[in-house]
């Protein structure tokens with residue numbers, strides 16, 4: 001065995017350099033450090049005007065100031081007045097360049113003789129309308145589908161949802177948010193009756209304990225991480241607990257790191273609750289007056305819940321999780337005894353077979369200990385895409401959902417939306433559509449014959465992707481994207497060029513229920529059109545022009561905010577005029593004079609909470625939150641002699657999703673994340689040296705990566721990023737999914753690793 005020597009703290013040299021680079025990058029941009037002058041010196045290109053906007057990348061939704069000269073974005077800096085306090089991460093800084101990459105799609109293309117060839121808009125739209133109409137008339141509305149994204153603006157998602165569900169009459173409407181946020185939705189809904197976080201980013205300024213589980217916050221949400229670090233700097237007694245199988249950059253800053261085996265979260269959380277009960281860290285008033293207990297469909301008493309938890313001793317859970325009972329007890333003590341505990345989580349929790357269980361157990365830990373509803377005390381799921389919350393979860397751009405938390409399966413909800421959308425009763429099909437994995441299976445079977453894909457890249461991102469690429473090839477596939485080529489345009493029959501970021505106007509909803517306006521600041525290149533304009537034209541050509549009567553971003557927003565007023569998501573008061581002036585507004589916000597809501601379910605603070613007690617969980621009929629009796633299950637993809645390692649997938653600081661945007665940014669494209677982290681012991685066993693080409697093989701397929709030998713991963717575990725389009729890790733991942741959320745379990749499958757030459 002031989003590999004590069006590690007730096008003294010266990011980091012490789014490159015990792016250490018990256019870590020220092022991250023910190024320096026953030027510090028120089030932080031007005032709190034007094035370094036803003038550094039930024040101003042860097043701004044060497046003359047700027048005609050600075051405009052308020054929002055970063056294009058993650059769900060943090062950082063405010064940016066965008067410098068425009070001669071119809072071109074020439075500079076970007078953090079917005080001092082926004083929640084990110086002037087900070088941007090390296091991806092946020094790269095937004096200056098994202099509009100000008102060489103691989104922009106500039107004109108429509110139609111596949112002829114096996115090749116995508118330039119076409120006119122009329123030719124492309126005529127072909128799309130003809131193929132969709134033929135399919136609907138011959139095979140019924142369920143033979144067509146829409147597959148969207150948490151990156152579309154709300155107006156675009158809303159229009160697509162309405163066109164397909166209330167116009168065409170199919171619920172085959174899905175979004176890539178199914179693959180990142182769906183388990184947070186089912187977790188919150190099961191507990192509180194309503195989706196979306198009860199707390200806000202500001203809670204980070206008050207927490208005395210952070211329980212970060214399934215989130216490499218430092219790399220994936222760096223600006224939120226800096227806020228956590230601000231709290232730790234100003235209040236050094238603040239504790240940070242990190243639950244992650246890898247010793248990530250985030251974990252290295254933890255006071256306590258619990259490197260559990262992937263997929264054993266339920267055991268850990270139940271064991272922490274065991275300690276809460278054992279040491280009477282329970283909020284009795286909460287239990288007696290604001291909670292109910294359920295085991296599946298059955299109600300349970302608190303005493304029955306305690307008997308259920310009795311099996312999850314720290315000693316038993318420690319064996320399952322691969323950590324020590326002492327660490328479980330310490331985590332529970334820190335969580336329960338702090339003045340205010342805030343939990344943060346994202347894909348590490350959501351992309352698991354038991355993800356809904358894990359989500360609701362984290363909320364349960366907060367409710368049982370009373371760490372809820374006070375500043376700093378909240379269970380908070382972090383969002384991956386800029387509009388997964390606003391444009392998918394709130395709009396209901398999912399096959400089982402309708403706007404503002406309504407469900408297709410509920411006849412009353414369908415009738416409400418039929419009335420609000422002014423379509424005849426019975427227009428919305430009572431049959432839920434295909435969820436994401438099912439949808440691409442249906443393409444393969446030929447049950448779905450036409451699919452409109454907007455602003456996402458399923459040819460790379462689906463789990464077990466090889467199995468689903470055949471379906472994309474078989475169907476009539478229309479891909480609307482800002483970039484060409486991608487792994488999805490390889491299978492497209494038509495490609496339509498879409499506007500990106502500030503080439504169009506729209507609203508997004510970030511991770512703390514905050515709606516922002518993205519202004520249109522520059523003209524799109526070539527023949528590029530906005531996704532909204534494309535959807536409106538499709539509606540006209542399919543004969544649903546009357547239904548899609550709102551045709552500008554402002555008109556669609558006004559229709560949507562009025563519809564929200566009939567729900568607990570009420571944001572009728574968030575007008576365009578307010579969005580233009582303010583740095584985002586948080587719903588509920590029912591009137592134009594309402595300031596927005598930081599914390600939900602609190603009478604006196606949340607306008608929807610009309611009760612008179614401490615809390616009012618108005619999403620539930622009995623106005624009590626629900627604690628679920630959840631059990632650890634056996635792994636779905638068991639070890640076998642030929643697959644002795646667990647593969648875990650994730651993200652890195654410099655790239656985002658499938659690199660269609662960051663892979664083109666001059667500052668980021670040199671970083672190629674096509675490596676496999678492997679522990680020195682496993683590398684020795686496989687006779688692999690650092691940098692060797694290796695083949696990672698699972699029961700579904702194999703992929704070649706470069707070995708990176710590191711103790712970031714535990715023995716028995718390997719890690720790869722989801723970013724690289726040169727080496728698709730999803731040829732290996734498992735397409736099993738959480739039975740409640742239908743979110744695929746990207747975070748765990750068993751694999752074997754061998755040197756390529758062997």
Ligand code: SF4
Nearest residue numbers: 055057058062089092
């Ligand atoms: S943290 Fe997210 S929203 Fe903020 S600058 Fe970075 S990528 Fe953009």
